[in-house]
Amino acid sequence: MFGRLAPFLLIPLLFSLFSPSGAEIKTLKITSDSRAIILFEEFGFTVSGEVSVTVSNVSFPSSSSDELFGFFLVSDARMLQLVHDSEQPNQSPAPLPSCALQSTYVEQLFTFHEVVATPSHNFTKLFAVGRDGHPAHPDEYGLYFANCAPDAFVSMTVRTEMYNVRPDGTRDYLSVGQSAVPSIYAFFSVAYFAGLITWAYICFRNRLDAHRIHLLMAALLLAKALDLLFAAEDLHYTRSTGTPHGWDILFYVFKFVKGVLLFTVIVLIGTGWSFLKPFLQEREKKVLAIVIPLQVIANIASAVIGETGPFLKGWVKWKQIFLLIDVACCCAVLFPIIWSIRTLKETSKTDGKAARTLAKLTLFRKFYIAVIGYLYFTRIVVYALKTITSYKYRWASVMAEETVTFAFYVFMFYMFRPKERNEYFVLDDDEEEAAEAALREEEFEL
Incomplete structure (x- = not known):
């Protein structure tokens, strides 16, 4: 038996x-x-x-x-x-x-x-x-x-x-490995609030070149900062009293808002909305229509997992649902970036602006690599750290995840910050010819 x-x-x-x-x-x-x-x-x-x-x-x-x-x-x-x-x-x-x-x-x-x-x-x-x-x-x-x-x-x-x-x-009431986690969350919450102030200053200073996507990015920073703040409060009260005193509700609310906004911003940036074009194509709207409901379901599954614990009969199924939906969202947000890269390659053959197109192409390729690196680290490497790390140092995986996430946010906001268009592409004839040669060589290799 x-x-x-x-x-x-x-x-x-x-x-x-x-x-x-x-x-x-x-x-x-x-x-x-x-x-x-x-x-x-x-x-x-x-x-x-x-x-x-x-x-x-x-x-x-x-x-x-x-x-x-x-x-x-x-x-x-x-x-x-x-x-x-x-x-x-x-x-x-x-x-x-x-x-x-x-x-x-x-x-x-x-x-x-x-x-x-x-x-x-x-x-x-x-x-x-x-x-x-x-x-x-x-x-x-x-x-x-x-x-x-x-x-x-x-x-x-x-x-x-x-x-x-x-x-x-x-x-x-916190496990040994979680004792440092409230302080980690509080530290990064302050960092994101500082980032929000900096972003507001940049947008105000370049308000003529700011787009609606920049306002959405500001909302993402605010949601992320509040998510970490309430996560820190949740764990702080749990550590002292054994119950979160309602802070867990605020934590799940802003975790949900942050999750939806993050994937929405990645999709919109990936489509070139506000940067390359002021509208979304039908297939890009479909990606958003898929990603946002998936994020709603994923956050519900996450809340069930966090609040009930493994004693629940369907706990394993909820865990599987959360993982599958998370993987699906990660795959879905990559498609708009790939479409933008292909569109730029096709446009480079006809628009006569090789240098500008090459610069945009390079920008979106960097973003594509950054998104893949961020998703890979936070979904796979962090889980591996939790598995191999001693229970006393489980906080290290939280520290690693938040550090890489913050680095990704800094990269994304820096690369797509509002600034004058002509500052991106101050070019002479020699640079234009070099860009055209680079595009031709790349097309030949493909």
Whole structure:
């Protein structure tokens, strides 16, 4: 039977690698659930870490033993060993237990036997990591519920608290790896507000050459700054009290606005709107009509993932939906840039302005490379950093992501800032001839 649990153990472990560890005080309700393994939360503990689990309103089949249901803690490394041994039972030196609760790799917290023994059926267990004679040591642990009775449906209300105790006795509800994240978000929020002031000055100084796209870019900077500000406040209050006090709502609102504006700005810049032409073609409108609804769905999926956690039955599906939509948006925003590059190449053959066309072509190629680099780093490299980095340094992936994002914003805003047209292309006859030769050579190579 233990071998059947391997997929259930492996899925939450794999998906936990793609989200930073964090926790807060949560009250969750499980209704008629027959899953063998349920991951509630992951958390990085210090030597003074503690876990408090309160279970009430418990319901399970009377024909099943109450010892077959319970909660346990297990580190990521031990979970890998647990899955490996369960998939290869013949190579194990000793028979594997029939239930995850009985495995030597896990730290059992309690079973339903202790819950049922409580007159009110309202049971609370406090577990001190690395203290009070417990064999556990500081690490990143997952809090799991195990149902070792086949096809048994369980209902219960679970309240979880995971925190580290500071030297002064106060509680820190953020995982070890997230302790520095609020400061990182606050720092970059200030940087984006400074960027917004600088951008407003540039647009005002060159107001005769500013376009509607520049106003949209200013709105993007404001949304990004507020997104990081409310993210910092969300984590700050969660760290101190265990709940975000409503800051999470503002965080999701401005995260949504920022996401929609970012992809919209990239698409509009990629089409050359306001720079090359004052209108959008039908195919470009279709890209926007696809990207914006996809971003709405992606942000809803992100909110579900962030607020519910992996205990939800459809959590894995929501995670997959978010990843697929994100990939689709990343691919969609590249098409307008490619179309603009092709249009410029075709125009260069007939407009007689080779130098101007070559300069624009070079500009859009740089933008195309920058967009690909930004998307690749934030979608792939950052996930790799989260996977290989120790739980104590998970903040490093956040720092890397925000640094690269800020660099991308600086590049994009600098390359497409408002300025006089003739300053872009102050050319003489020799430069014009050199540009024509470069375009002919490029066409020949293609």
